[in-house]
Amino acid sequence: MKLPRPLRAPATITRRPVSAFAGNYVHEAIGMALLPGSVRPRFEDDLWDMWGLADKARSIKRHELTWNFIKIVNPKWRVVAKEILIALLAPQHDSVLECALALRKNRSPRTCNRFLNKFIAWFNWLTTNGITSLEEVTQEHCDRFAAETQWYVPKPDAPPVQAEPETLAESVRVVQLVTLYGDLLSTDSYRAGFVPWDGRSTIKVVGGTWLRANRTPSVPDHLLQPVLATCLYLVNTVGPHLADLIEKVREDAARTKDFPRATLTHIPDVKRLIAQMHADRVPLPLTDGRTESRRIRTDGLAPLKDLAWHRLAYQAGTSTIAGDYLREKIAPELLALANDVGFEGYWARTAPTIAREENGALVPWTAPLSDTGVQSMVANVLVACLVVATALSGMRNSELVELNVGCRRQTRTKSGGTRYRLAGRLIKGQKFGGVPDEWVVIEDVHRAVALAERLLGAPPGAALFSTVALSFGLDRMRKWLEESGNRERWGLPVIPAGPISARMLRRTLALSIAARPGGLLAAKIALKHISVATTEGYAARPGGSQRLFLTEVEEAEQEKHMELTVEAFRDLKEGRKPAGPGARGLIEALQHVDAQLNEAARHDPKVLEDDRHLENLLSKLSKVLHVGAANFCWFRDPSKALCLKLAGTPNAKKPLVGMCDSARCPQATHHRSHRPVWLGQVTVIDTFVESPRVAKGEKKRLLPERDRALRVVAEIDAASPAA
Template sequence: MTTPSVLAATGRRSPFSGLDVCTVAQLEMPHGNRGPLFDDDLWDMTGLARAPKSLTPTALRWDFRRIVNPAWRTVAKEMILALLAPQDEHVAVLPHAFRKPKAVSAVYGQISGMALWLNWLHAEGVRTLADVDQNLCDRYMAFASRSTRHGRTVQPSTLLNLLLPVQYLAFYSGLFTHDAYAPGFTPWAGRSVFEVAGAKKQAGNLSGPVPDHVFQPMMAAALWVVQTLGPYVAEEIERAQAQKESRPTIGIRYSLSKRDRDRFAEHLNACVRDGVPLPQLDRGSITQRVRSGVWSLSDPLLEVNLDQLGRDAGVSKEIQIGPLEVLRPLIEEAAAKVGVAAVHGRGAALVQRADGNGTAPWTLPLDYRQLRTLGSLVQGACLVVTAALSGMRASELAELSTDSCLPPTPAYSGAMRYRLASRLIKGQEFGGVPEEWVVVEEAWRAVGLAARIAQRDGSLNGALFGRKRPASADIYIQFRTWVNGPEGGRLGLAPIPDGPVNARNLRRTLAMALANRPGGLIAAKIHLKHVHVATTEGYAHRPGGAQGIFLAEVGEEEAKHHLELTATAFREFQAGIMPSGPGARDVIAAFTHVDAALADHQAGEPKVLGSDRQLVNLLRSQSQFLHAGAANYCWFKDPHKALCLKIAGAPVTADSKPMAGMCDSARCPQATHHPVHRKVWADNAERTRVFLGSIPRGHKAERDRVRADLDRSLRVLDEIDAAGTGPAQEGA
C-alpha cells in the first residue's frame, strides 16, 4: 500500500476515488480479499483469482509512481481502469471508448507506454496535456523510434505499443478529472496508430518454423531423453525424495558415545571392504564450508558429507568439530582408500546411446542438487516434445498440471485416445476456460513423465515443466546447453545448432509438417498421420475448440503448399518437362489452358495480368484437387474415377477422400508422376531388385510377383525420364 496521490489543486474528484479496482473491473481476489484502491499509486494484482500461470508477478504489479507528474498519475489510472471496465457507467457514455475489456496481460505494457510518453512531455517542459499538439506527438514518435538501449530503431510492433497510449488518451478525455488534451484534439487524427507505426495487424501464427537443421537434432534429443533417460531420472528422484522424507531428524551433539564411534568404525570398514566411496557434499555446501573459515581447501575431508555418512552408519547426530576430530583418522583413512563420490545414480544402469554406438551408464554419480537439475532438464525435454507434437500455445502449455493426463479411452480398432486437460486462454475471459486436447501417445507420456517428476521433487513446487511459469525459450536454451555439453556427448546426443525455438514456432513447424508431409526425423520417429488423426479427433471431440483453430492453420498451410507444388509442376511444364502417369493427359490439358490464358493476358496488360498473382489465381482451381503422395500426385477431381476407392469398395460420397494406403499410381487415371518422385521409384526398384535376387529359383510364384513389382517401378522410371522430351520440349 502506498500513499494516495495528492489531488491537483484544480482537479475534480475522480469518480473512481476510494473504490476497489477489482470491484470496478469485475475481477476477483481469492478468499474475499479486497484489491488495491484506485487512489493507491501501486496496484498490486499478484493475488488475482484465476490468473493464468503465464502471467508473471511483474506483469501484475502496476506501478504508477514511475509517472513524475502526480496529476498525470491520476489520468493514467483513470484510463487504465476505463480500459478494464468498459461497462462502468462513467466509461460507457464515452463515444470513442472501447467496448470490450482490455486484457489484464496487456495492462503492464500500457502503463509503461504512458509513463514513457508523459515523462517525455514533462522533460520537454509541458505541464498540461492541453498544450499537446501534433508537432509534439511527431517529435515523440521520432524519440520513441530510437529509444532502445543501443540507440537502434525499434521494430514497428514495438513502436505501435509505445504510440497506442498517446492516442488512447484522446479517446478517454471526457473521463479525466485532472488534465486532458484540448477539446477535439486527437493525435494523428484520421489515421490509426497501426498505420502511423508502420505495423500490420497479425492474423494467426506468423512465426517462422524452426529451421530443419535445428529441429531434427532437437527432436531427436528430446525424444531420447523423454523415452530413454527420463524414466531413470524420475525413479532416482522418487528414491531420493523417499529417503529424505523417511530419515530421522538428527540432533546436535558435541561428543559421541563409544557405541556411536564403534558404529562409525564398522561402517567405514564395510565401505573399504566393498569399495564404496564416501558420500560427497554438493558444490554449494562445499563453498559454504570454505567461506565459514573453519575448513581449508587442503582438508582431505572438505568434500565428505559427514551428516550423510553418520546416517549411513546409524548415528543420528550432527557431526560437529569436536566429534569430527575424534573420527578424523578413521574417515581420512577410508577416504584415501575408496575416495569420495556423490550418492545418487551410483551403479547406474546401462542404456543404449542415442547415436547407437554402444551403451553408457544413464548418469554419472550426482549429488541432490545435480539430480534436481537433471530432473528439470528432463522436464524441459518434455516441454519440447509436448509443444512440438500437440500444437498447444505457450499459454496453454503453462496451464498443464500434474492432473492433466486424462485416462486413455478406446478409440477404434483397438487404438487408444490420449487426452490432456488444460485451459484455453487466448480470446477467452480472464482466466480462460477448461479445454481438452487429443494428442499422440508420445506427447501424453511426456506430460505424464514431467508430472511424475514434479509430484516427487518438492523443490520444484509441483511445477510441471520445472518452473511455475514456463518460458519455453529459456527452458529450451538450458536443454540445448546440456545436450551440447559433456553429458550430452557422453550419451551420444548430436549437438543442436543455435536457432530460435519457442512454443510459437514449434506450433508453426507442426502445422507445416502436417501440411507438407516432409521426410526426416519427425516423420520417421513420430508418424505424422497419427498426429493429424489425433488433431482431427480433438476437433471432432470439441468443435470450435483449440484444436479446431489449429486444424484450420494446418488447412491454410496445406492449401499454400499444394499451390506451390502445382506452380512448380506448371513451370516444369513450361520448360518442357511433362508429367507422366495415367493422369498426365488431363493435367497437361489443364496446364495448356493456363498457359494460353497467361499468353492472352500478357499481350493485353502485361504489367497486371502477367504477374505471379495472375498465375496463382489461374492455378488455384487446379491445386485444390491435389493430394501429394510420397511417390505421386493425386488430382482427385472425380471420386468415381479413383482406383483406391474402387479397390477398397468404399462408397463414393461428397466427402470422399483418396485412400493413400490403397494407391496404385501406375494404374489410377488421376495420378501423375513428376521429377520430384523419381528418387522414390528408383530406390524402390533397387530394393526390389535386391529382394528378387534373394528369392530361391524354386519359388516361381513369389519371383513372378516381385518381378512384376520391379517391372512396374522400371516402367514408371522410364516414363518420368521420357517426359522431359514431351510436346512442349519438342516444339521449343
C-alpha cells in the same frame, strides 16, 4: 482501432467534477475478485498492486500487474490514465456505457499494462515539450510523437532501430484513446472537436497492415532432428530409470530428516560402518559440490576433501558429522578406505543397462551419481519432457504453463484404440484467467507428461512446467550432456547451436503437417498418428485451442499447395513435365493458365513478372491439390478418383491419399521431388529379394512392385531430364 466517422468528437465537452471511480477499490470497479489477504488498491492510489487477482494465468508476470502511475510526471494525467484503463477493463460499467465512443470489448490487464507504458511515454513527452494541458495538444504534436517513437535503441551504444508498424500502432492507439473517453475524464482532456489523425485507423497511420503472414520461423531440420532424437531418448529410455531413482532419493530424504547429530557416542558406530565398507570394498560417497570441503581446517583431513560427509553420516544413522574433532577420530579408518577403494557417487552404483541410441549396445543407464548429479539430471530430463510436449502437440506457451500435475486423461475408443488428452486452460482470446480446454495428443506426449509428473513429485494441481523458456533449458542440456559424458554414453547426436522456442516448435509442427505426409518429424515420429489424433481433437471442441491450431495448419497448407502448384507451372515452362496417369490433364490445365497469362500480358506486360497475378490464375488448381508421399493428387473430378472407387465412397469430398495407387489413378502425377521415394522403394525391394531369409513366393510377389517402381522412375526421367 478507428474512430467511427458519424461519431465525431463532441463540439463541447462537459468535464466531470469528480471521477466516476473516486473512492472505489480497483478490483471492484473492474469486476474482478481478489485472493484473501491480497493488497486492495484504491483508485486514488498511485501504485496499483493487482497481483492478488484471482484466476490469473500463470504466464502473467508480476510486473504486468503492478502499475506505477507515479512515472507520469503531470498529476492530472495520472488520473486520465487511470480512468481510461479502468474503462478498458470494465466496458460494462455504468459510467463507461455513457461514453458514446467507448470500446465495448474487455481488454485484459496484460494489454492494459502495455497501454499504461505507452501513456507514460506520451504524457511525459508532452511534459518535456512544454505542454501542461491536453487542451493544448495539436495534430503536430501527435505527428512528432509518432515520428520520434518509431525509433528506439535496442541496447546501450547500439544504433537506433526502426520499430515495426504493429509496435508503433500501440503508441498511436493510446493517443487516440483520450478522444474516445473524453466524456469520462475528470481532470483533463483534448479540446472540443479534436480527433488525432482525423479518426483514421492506427495501422493506416503507421503505414502497416494487420494482414501479415506468420513471421515465427520454423526450427531448421539440422537442429530439429538431433534435439528430438535426444529428448525422446531421455523421455522413453532414460526417464523411467531416473524416475525410479528420484523416488528412492525422496524416500531416503524422508527417512533421514529426523536423524540426530553425531556425537562421540556415535563414533564406534561410524567405525563399524567404515570397517564393513572396507570388507565389502564399497567406495566412499563422493561430494556433490557442497561447502563441506571448506570446513576442513587440518592437514590430516585434506585428503578427504572429496568425501560427502553428510551422506556418510546418513549411512551411520546420524544427520551430520560436524567439526574437525569428530572427523579426526575416524580419519585413519577413512584414509585407509579412501586409499583402497576411492570415492564414487552414492546413487545408481548398480545401474541397469539400456541400449545406446547409436548402435543398440547395452550400457549402464548412468554412472554413479551424487545428490547434485541426480537433481541436475532431473532438471535436464524435465526440459526434454517439455520439448516433446511442445514439439508434438502444438500447444501455445500460455497453455503449456497452465498444465497441472494430474492433467492426463485416457479413454478407450469404440474401435478399441486409446485416446490421450491433456486437460488445461485456454488463455489467448478468452476472459481473464482463461477457460477450461483439452488437447488430444499422441502417446509420446502423454508419456512425457507422465514422466514429468513423476520427476516433480508434486501434489495434484501443482504446475507441471514452471517455464517454457526452451532456449535456456536446451543450452543447459547441451552443456550437461557434454560435461557429464552422457551424450557419448548414450550414443546421442551432437545438438548444434541455434535458437529454439516453443513458438518455433509449434510453427514447425504446423508446417510439417501442412507440407507433406510424414513431415520433418517422420524420422522419429509417425506424423500420420499425430494427424489422426489431433483431428479428433479438432472435432471434440470446435471452439477450442486445438481447432485454432488446425486453422493455422490449414493456412500453411494453402500456402504450401500454392507454392507446389507454381513450381509445377515453372517446371513446365522450362521443359520439365510431370509424369503419371494424370500428367496430361495437369499439362492442359497449366497450359490454359499460361495462355491466360500471355493474353493478360498483351495489355499489361508487367503481369509476366507479377507472381500475384500468376497465383490468382492458379488458385483454383492449387485448391484441389492433395500431397501424397510419392505423388500429387489433383482432385478435380471425384468420379475419376481410383481411391474412392476402391473404398466404395464415390461421393467423398476429399481423396483417400493413404489408399492412392498413383501408378493407375488418372488424377495422380509424379514430379522430380518424388523420384527419390520411388527409387528408395526399389532399393528396399532389392534388399528383400537378395535376402536368403525371404521366401521364394514372397520374392516373386515383390518383383512386379519393383518393376512398377522402376517404370515410374523411368517415366519421371523421361518427362523431366534434369531429374
